[in-house]
Amino acid sequence: MRLELEKRSEHSALMTVLSPVVALGLTVVAGGILFAAMGYNPGEALYAFFIEPLTNQWSIEELLVKAGPLILIAVGLSVCFLSNNWNIGAEGQFTIGALAGSMIPILFHEYTGPMAMPLMVLMGALGGMVWASVPAFLKTRFGTNEILTSLMLVYVAQFLLDYLVRGPWRDPDGFNFPESRIFDDAHTLMTLGDGRLHLGFVFALVAVFVIWFMLSQTLKGFEIKVMGETPRAGRFAGFSHRGIVWFGFMVSGAFAGIAGMAEVSGSIGQLTPVISPGYGFTAIIVAFLGRLNPIGIVFAGLLLALSYIGGESAQVALGLSDKITRVFQGMLLFFVLACDTLILYRIRLIKSAPKAGGAHERA
């Protein structure tokens, strides 16, 4: 007797929309049980996690600060993923974007003219694109697996950052500590409101709109989807495989690069050895949680940001360990994936072993 997943012949449109909500509900219930088992009041813990961060302006702004780079990177990645290109290296493109965007504030810090900020954004985008062009080139030229090359380049980027902040770009007045000089005001992204919310979030919203428009209203959007789902049909339609690989990598690289530049210039205000708590990787989750749909990605980004901010708030309010927070985030993702799987597949109990063995059993 064993369990088997069987593909459903058709899946319910209603459930596709409802599944994230169901997953969230299941997480809340399972989380409540977990908190109760740990001896915390589940009501209080869930309140601290999901509601408290939304009750004051400061933490809402912090939520947006955290969600901004996630959404911006994820929207770029969605274009890439939709076209069946697997850019896993957004974290590296983010890092190089941050480095390129920091050239003016570090190397040409005397230049504080009005063009400084637009140039920094442009450099950030270019930096991300240059880094993304490597796996794109290797894939189109040699058929290299882009998952591996883009992932490996993440580490190269991080070591490059490490080298620069410990060596040539180190703050000359910083006692040899590994940090760059602090950026001039002219090189710091404008803040919105009274907290740390900066223009980076606006960039994310603009990106969401542009990609939504492109995917739903333009021929390019159609081309991306066709090439992603049935490349053969796409080729008959005259779409270029090579062109779409480059397009996906350039868009996702540019967005990740801008996110990196915005994070350094808006949130941190200098280059440090660590500039990202893994935004580029988390964004992959955000992209899929949002079903590769720009609007869905906005909600997914906010939800993931909420789980981080809520985790911190629960630590302060209840002394909840950071570990429980991570278990909780893990449960959320597990339930989302489980619900999605059950939309596409049904579970069947098979009583006796079928005659065909081998490959079938491993399926």
Add this chain to the structure above:
Amino acid sequence: MRKLLSLAATATLALGLTAGIASAEDPLKVGFIYVGPVSDHGWSYQHDQGRLAIEEHFGDKVETTFIESVSEGPDAERAIERLARSGHDLIFTTSFGYMNPTVKVAKRFPDVKFEHATGYKQAENVATYGARFYEGRYIIGQIAAKVSETGTAGYIGSFPIPEVVRGINAFMLGAQSVDPDFKVKIVWVNSWYDPGREADAAKALVDQGVDIMVQHTDSPAPLQVAEERGIKGFGQASDMIKFAPNAQMTAIVDDWSEYYIARVQAVMDGTWEGGDTWGGLDQKLVHIAPFTNLPEEVAAEAAATTEAIRKGELVPFSGPITKQDGSVFLEEGQQATDEQLLGMNFYIKGVDDQLPK
């Protein structure tokens, strides 16, 4: 526009602050930010021991909070501000990478007191503090050179920042005072806390023939490898004897309790001031764990060295000291200034390794 916004910001802030000031009967709220998990049994664990000491000492008069595993990137500022906003009166940020975020938040909350560990930027409401761990490293250097049979120690470093480089140099000065040809093999793991990588590095070092394990990372993993492989080593940050009952010879223990209690008391008395505290064995910020698994005479000599450093009779960084490249660091009779120690980015002669640039 920007000016208007910041004006509004100041106004809201001022309102929030007056509402947040504690009345006399309220307990003093003390917050901590940790870079690792409390369970690291090293750096963050020892800070948390300090927090518990505050609770024990002051009882109902204080309330403490901590946020653990706060990464030293963009998240740090939010975590610090969260504590400042939730009515904490005194906030300890316990890792170097929190320096600029701490200063930024402190500017926005002038009535909250901040204490930043191991940094160098102070303000009216930001004090810095650190410990002269290198004093302990001089002592373990001496022990290592006396006990080692191969004449080579393995050294696991976190990041090549002045704090760690200074530790390596102090260790070698101690070792060279016994055996001028003592060697050290250094592996950088680029993390403060990564038990897996620390253990891998330790195994590689043992395979290369070192018989003493020294670490400047926070988990007990390297010492556990030493225990498994039957060599000797030293605990880091906390007394790790329970992880390595046969391998640990002593440990350099960070002890923040007295400092933390004194600072909390100062806030209560209204005598708290910014400034810098950099104390060592003399101020009990650094402790040497009991000597174990050592020949008696080595233990006795180590105890004598400890005493001499505590009294100031022995200063680890005193000349003549030559840099690795052969140039003179300190002349005979000179002692290193705090400035020189804080910015140390070179090896002394006898360290057979390239400092990662």
